[in-house]
Amino acid sequence: MMPKHQQNLRAVRRTIGLGTVCALLVAVSAIFQSRAFAPAVMAASTPSFSADVAPILQKNCLGCHSSSVHKSGLILESYSSLIKGGKHGQPVLPHDAKGSLIVQMLEGDIGPQMPVNADPLPDSDIDRIKAWINAGAEGPVVTEAALPLIAPSIPEIQPDVAVVSPVTSAKFSPDGKLLALGGYRQVRLIDPASGNVIATLSGHANYVRSLAFSPDGKLLAAAGGSPQLEGEIKVWDLQSRQVLKTLTGHKDCIYSIAWSPDGKLIASGSYDKMVKLWDVAAGREAMNLQDHIDAVFAVEFSPDGKRLASASQDRTVKIWDVATGKRLYTLSDALDGLTGIAFSPSGDQVAAAGYDKTIYVWQLAAGDGHLVQSLIADEDSLLALAWSPDGKTIVTASADGSIRFRNPKLDLVGVIDKQLDWVEALDISPDGKWLAAGRYNGTFSLYDLKTLKDLGGPRKVFDSLKPHNGNEGKETARR
């Protein structure tokens, strides 16, 4: 009927009307926003990638476009990766800033406006990028096309109270005569029998989060690095107590290293999702094993050195062929991130544990592995795992404050509970006599594996750092 049609007509008209108004508004705002009217910002000299563009990208874009996150396949860590582009093509068209995707997205002409979840860049920054593109988008003068790491300026804040470094790693030497304990920027070498400090190795970038002795016991690798900046492995000569090599290449700190049984390789797993194999003699990266999609918290060589197992926050264990660097297969039974991994001494099984409170044991075959045991083992996350040299015991440390001992069928055979703090550093001596447990509160204990007795009680490892203003008394405020 008529009125109905009239109504529809009116609705249509209203829509058209609105559309027109919108279009007008867009046009008007486009004129106002058009940078044709903005005062031209021209650098006196030719704009430089390193000086003008890199700092802007570094500061605003790397949260999502780093080699570890790479949203839309785009990595903005270096000139070459910027020019290469991502899923949506090349972001930069030299000499055509207006036509460059990076400019269009920074200005919001193409959504989503970058950076996502943050204020748009100031016009001055965008103008600098445009000027650089219009000048030809030249790369950095140095041949190394990587972005120089710009040391962020960090204010100086002193602790108000005395603080002690957590014990972040523990490792017995192959002959069992040394126990290395890692902490903040240093490693302590201890005689496990007496508890005496033998040496302190310092100069590390941050926490030493993993330690590995060379099979002959002459070298010690200490790994760590600064979160989200760089991973670092220092190879120490234990005789001279000199750093022989410093291996860098990971883009985030390293959580785990292992030394190959033949002594030639060090494997490392990092928060940057990469597993790397390092040629120790040459002091350089031999292979990059890329397949995990989240932080790698643990790596371990098989006893024969042919395979490498890695455990990750991505809930998987991956088994790699060391010779070729090929991933053989993935074990994906876990329900949450994995923190610890160990091979059985025979090498045919691998155990892992993590945040889902569960211990998993897989039987390994040539082409695949299958789960043979799994058990919800504790009331809270599992933080570390070790398999005794005689193959009879799997030891785990949990955030619930317990260290539990289980046989390979995961039956409970012993408990040490009421730990003073989280145990994230755990190692069994090669002769199977001792268990070393390093805690977040800076103490460690040496347990007799037979009696589960704490030999000598919890001991301090590192010196406590006194605040400059001498407020030591306030340490009681800490748990």
Add this chain to the structure above:
Amino acid sequence: MEPRRFLLLVALAVGFTVSCALRGSMSGQTPSSPVGRSPSDSQYHSADMSKSASGGIASSNKAKTAPPTNQGDSSLALLAKIAILPSSISITGPRYSQRLLVEGTFADGHQEELTSRARIAISDAKIATADKDDVVFPQGDGQATVTVTVQGHRATAPLIVKDYSTASIWSFRNDVLPVMTKMGCNSGPCHGAAAGKNGFKLTLRGYDPNTDYYTLTHQALGRRTNPIEPARSLMLLKPTLTIPHGGGRRFDVGSPEYKVIAGWLAQGMPAPQDSDALVTDIQVLPREASLHPGARQQLIVTAIFSDGHIADVTRWAKYDSGDEGVATVDNNGRVVMHGYGEAPVTVWYQSHVAFSRLRIPFPYKVDDSIFLKAPRNNYIDDSILKHLRALHIPPSSLASDAEFMRRAYLDAAGILPSPSEVDRFMRDPAPDKRNRLVDDLMKRAEFIDYWAYKWSDLLLVSSNRLSNDEMWSYYHWIRDSVASNKPWNTFASQIVTATGKTLDNGAANYWVIHRDPLDTSENMAQAFLGINISCAHCHNHPLAKWTQKDYYGMANLFARVRLKTSAPSGFRPAVGPLFNDVTVYSAPTGEFMDDRLMIPLPPKPLDASALSSEAPGDTRLYFAKWLTSPENPYFARNIVNRVWRNFMGRGLIEPVDDLRDTNPATNDELLNALVKDFVAHNFDMDYLIRTIMQSATYQASSRPLKDNADDDKYGSHFVVRRLPAEVLLDAYSQVTQVPEKFDGYPAGMRGMQLPDTAVKSYFLTAFGRPLRQQTRESERTSVPTVTQALHIINGDTLNNKLRAPDNSVDMLLRLGFTDEQIVDYLYMASFSRHPTDSERKSLVDALATAAHEKIPGVDDARRAALIDLSWALLTGKEFMFNH
């Protein structure tokens, strides 16, 4: 006979008049209905109707934007008094400060924040000093006086500083987490997501401080915090964008946020302790204010802690406006007023909620005498008029007797009054006849049918999950409860604690429908408390105070309920009828192992203390006592709000099943008064219904005034709404005198008498009958659809009734009524009123013309015309709507 052939003719004749009548009775609801639009134009689903039909879901942004007044230059000549907020200032410890506000009240009653124009002096600079932003900083222990002057007006407030020289420890729970929550670090889209972000996962809005503490300090080998070189902590580097952060910049180096986190790191990251002071309450100031358009108002928020200290948490609270058309609020608690009306601004801090009610009175000059002279039948009207007066909204006058009668019958009993009842009532000269009508109505069987149906909706009575006999048993139990006016606390209690055979004790069927402790617990909260706790299944409720532990503790109250059948054991389908006749009983012991925490929590009603897990017996008794206690803040509030919605079309809190603290009532004072009255009268449902129906507010006309047309929630006039599906169908049966026949039920049984919503009825389904599968008010919809329009126009429900032999048309013909009498009768039967003279005249003329029309295939042109007339009346807005 095909009535539609006459449609155009009659519709054209009737259309104009009916439209006019409608516009007369509902002007404002039909702002621009084109003249000549016929009722067959399915007006009820046109755009303007959809708004009125949407019931409680009122648009919140309808307030008109008010022109801003130039506040900065406003004269202080009419300033009546000033006040300091807070009225007494207490600062504990050297780190805290307190922001002050100076609020001026003017002669016309409006307020303005005058802080920037005030002079603030503190009597002793050794105790405290104020900075340029009127923030008071402590300087030493002691007491002082704050004096504020604005243009000759003066106000003072006492100030006390304590523990100034006590070294204070930054608290993870009370300093660090609130900063992270305020900055959004632990919000749903960021690290509060179930999977975290980039390997870093916090609990949603910081509900578990212990877990967050370990995640930040211990997890991933001290990755995120560095107590030795605090500034190198990722926790500071990333949110300041010193190094890249996917979440962008959250705060700057050196900001108060930075200082809190850096301070805590430097103190060696003290862990949360069980002995930490907990927030017991928060307060927002000003609590309410009448402001001018364009006004800016800072809010201040103070938190009161379990150890007695008070802290200014304005910077760390979160803010949200309940009506952005009226007021907007930024992240710092700065409000800007925009449009007329009232906006509750919600303030959230550490799971505590408070409101500031800010309003701009409408720009109408409403003389006080209007409010003084407005009819007041009981306290409801006092409260509504007080609120309307504050908002400058005039109330509409009372509805006519005929309008009131039709409305009361529909709302309380789901039926229309008969023409003779209408006639008798309109002639009745007694001054208390409206109250008597309410009393008489409440004695009718249809009243019982109506409320039994309503509570059957709430309690999910249907053959979906019950056998036929059980469904009847449950329904009869409810109906008997309504018939005997069982107090609501007894009603609820009997359901909650029901035991025995489901055919003997109808209430026990509740337990056949809800067999899982989690489902039971969620349903109990929804049906009897009007709160949705299902969020707390996976994490603490983000908008209410319920924690995951509350959730599982409550579920454990229902872990001992057992069902027994005589059939072989082991067969227990998750849905569908279990068996005919089940015995419900409580096992003496038993616990519910939840699927997430993996440890049974002691049985505990939401915010009550827990029972010991070992305590033997029926834990439901404890729950029932807590549930129906007069002190339970939700139990009475829930049912009062639901009954209010039945009569007013909109709950005082909307939606009615969402009574969380962050969802304020439009008139809190009234809701509190109703609840108090209801509880004082021992949860008497009839008393509650009577009180509401007797109020002048309920009896107000649906005709809006020029100055109250924008109001759809403050009670200035009756809000029109479409009849519910069953009421509409019954009304068609009643007016046409052709009863409906439902499958499996005797003819003549009305829709409102059905015990089951699984009964097949295209009409009822099309008009939004609920499925009774979930206790949720939105299961019943009043949304207009094309299906409804088409069904009314072409469908066989109404048309078959109009074609049926011996229907009302045939009766009128048989009685030999004149056209005039017929028009009069049909108006009385359908609209409960006489036609106006012009309506009568044009319809009589149209009928006369139509009766002589020669149409091939139609024997009785007059009958056909009468059918078309009936159809036109029954499909019009005036019929299909309650007004």
